[in-house]
Amino acid sequence: MCGIFGYVGIRDDAPQLVLAGLKKLEYRGYDSWGIAAKDNGRVQIEKRVGKIGDAVTTLRPSHVGLGHTRWATHGGVTDANAHPHVDCTGRLAIIHNGIIQNFRELHHDLTARDHTFRSDTDTEVVAHLVEEELENAADGPQRLVLALMAAFRRLTGLNAVAALDVASGHLAAAKSGSPLTLGWTEGGALLASDYSALLEHTREMTFLDEHQAALLTPDGIEVYDVTTGQAITPIVNVVAWKAEAADLAGFPDFMTKEIHEQPDVLRRIAREGVADAEALAHLIEAASETHLVGCGTAAHAALAGQYLLARVAGRRAFFANGSEFGYLERFLGPGALAIALSQSGETIDILDSMRTAKARGVELAALVNVEGSSLYRLADHAILLGAGPERCVLATKSFTAKLGILLLTAHALIGQTAVAQALLERAASEIEALLGDWRRDFIRQIAERIYRQEHLYMIGRGPSYPQALEAALKVKEVSYVHAEGFAGGELKHGVIALIEPGTPCLVLAPDDETRDDVISGAMEVKARGGHIIGVSPRPDPAFDDHIPVADVGEASGLVQAVPGQLLGYYLALLRGHDPDKPRNLAKSVTVK
Structure with a gap:
């Protein structure tokens, strides 16, 4: 739920670049923020409580930087608890998204070995673990990522961690559960918890999979399997979104902008969504039972889909909240279809329940807005909402996009997609009129x-x-x-x-x-x-x-x-x- 952004490369404005990236990620957490950068062989840190807003950084120029926006889980909202956190030597800066379930045991052991803690967070144990692993790691260009992987293997829970090492001037990261995306650029490499923050710099990206790690240097990116420590060939994706889609475009805030984008979203679904809707309809026809699953706004879209399938197509579908679906696993099995709805594709309750369902042989379809997200990669059949970046914390246009696709799917089940297309066009025009009169x-x-x-x-x-x-x-x-x-x-x-x-x-x-x-x-x-x-x-x-x-x-x-x-x-x-x-x-x- 926190925002992570990092850069290493030939540019010397890394602190400013990282701060700009954090501003694009502030919707992921805004209790506090902080930046680390290398300065003459030492780590310089700037962190503050509160929203970033129009903040500027006072950090000196650097070729490597790492930043974080926090949504507090362990420890209060204080300057001391804001990320990044440093090790005892001042060589490392660490940021983290997730919850380290065994941090109390790790904290106890590290304290017994004379490590000094300056915060109440679970994150700080990672800084000291990597510090110890670095002492034991062999010299070489992969030393940081090897040490980070060794430390990461000692954590329990779902986490994403990134480290800056001032000795090498490199970044390293590892993930399990929480998302991380790598950006490829000429003369540098980028890291973010949401790829929309990278669009200003590149559209060539690698989405880290579960239990993968990465080493980022000015020369490029290396990806590793955390479990084995072995290097693997990274997959580079070219994403469709453009940077300007994530800007305010003259609106006073993103909520207003995204409410006003709903007519265009529905018209795009009417024009381009028939093939996806027909494919989803075929999956429903072939399934012994269909489950619609979501959390929050996506749950309401899933419940609306239950009504649409029943009323339009005479099809029964079962609705469940994502956080509860896993408790029904004894009734799931081969032949069933689960349709997971999620804007981000990173909602942990959805991911956990869908992994449970897949393990029991359930076919998984997903309606998801973020290409390359964890749910997108997990699904057997992923349908992109095509709503564009949604920066406001509240879901608006992604909700109507889900309903639009489900409406089209319900009509595809009875061979009447043209009827649904006309309804979507009418709805778009009516929303447009309402917003303008x-x-x-x-x-x-x-x-x-x-x-x-x-x-x-x-x-x-x-x-x-x-x-x-x-x-x-x-x-x-x-x-x-x-x-x-x-x-x-x-x-x-x-x-x-x-x-x-x-x-x-x-x-x-x-x-x-x-x-x-x-x-x-x-x-x-x-x-x-x-x-x-x-x-x-x-x-x-x-x-x-x-x-x-x-x-x-x-x-x-x-x-x-x-x-x-x-x-x-x-x-x-x-x-x-x-x-x-x-x-x-x-x-x-x-x-x-």
Whole structure:
């Protein structure tokens, strides 16, 4: 969940280059940040608590640098706990993403051998382990990576580690579970925890696989198997994304930009997604059972997919949260299909459950946004969302991309992809209109009236139920307002007790068979003083505020998602919060 960036090469502005890379990775963690660089044979360190923002580095010019943005797991948010960490000799700087499960035992042993610790983190044990291994390693150009691999083999848990050695001026890294990407350039090499941070410099990249390590020097990159210590031939990929896709492009923040990119994402899926949808449909047809699995926003997309497959194609699919799916392993076996949904492709709960499923013979398909990610490589059949880089911590356009592909797949099962393409085009046009007309300002006005409220409820039925869950997640993530989504039929089973005069309730009431029941529930809330915000093609006396959205048939969920995104966004601004970097959250959840 932390951000890692490193450079070694002929350029002497490594500290500035690393800081710029960290700014692109800040969504992965922003409790603190730090940079290490070589300076006249010693390591120079700069680290601070808080977001990077417009920070500049005071480090002297150097040809090698290593940086980190932290999402705290072990140890509080302090300067001492910020990365990088150094060894006793001052030769090494270490950064880390993950959780070292056996760090207490390692810490105890290292302390007994007179190592001095300056922080409360688990990371610092790595600095001292590599220090010891370097003392025992034979001289040679591979000395750093051999020492790092030896230390890495002593760690338990899922981790990514990178080291800077001022003696050699080299970088080394190793991974198990947490992602690391290597960038190839003329006269240098790069390292990052997310390849979007490398796009400014190169599109030629190597994605480290499990239990692999790398040595980065000005002359290039060497890759090793951590278990055996043997060198292996690196695979160099040319990625499709371009650097400008990860820029703000004139928008005030990435959340706004990515909300506005949704129409183009849906149109691209309509134009180019048929082959992928038909391939996924064939897998579903051949499977004895189908499971849709995701975490957070991806879980809501998976649940929406369950409704789409049932309603459009008459196909049964089972939904599970990624963190819970592994507990169902005794019911999994050959013939089953698991469809994993993930923006980053690095969510640890998804990866763990999918590895469990694969080990039991389950066919694995993935809807994933990041080419070359761990899930992309793990899947038997990977389908790229094609949403482009998503820099805001909150998922918006990747959510609609998943729904778009699942809608197309459901129609492919009945041979009607042209119908789905038309629905996607209509949904794209309606979202575009909503974002450009009076409705966007009206949602802002609603936010102005309710932003002091501490509780907000979202209600939907049938295919609108996942949208209610997703709207609530968007609001709570970005504005810190307590928001909960409920199935409309559950109101009388406890939720109604939470309604007080003035309590805002967002009610999703599409023109389908759920409308009358949803409106009936809204009236029950209204009778107890609730303030009803209707998201619906038609007005109704139950609505205190009405946000009109078009009826787009089975694609209506795509349009329903946008008012919730905008409401969360405006609530965040009114409450003084950064929509791109909400507290305590990170874009990729790579630790348990």
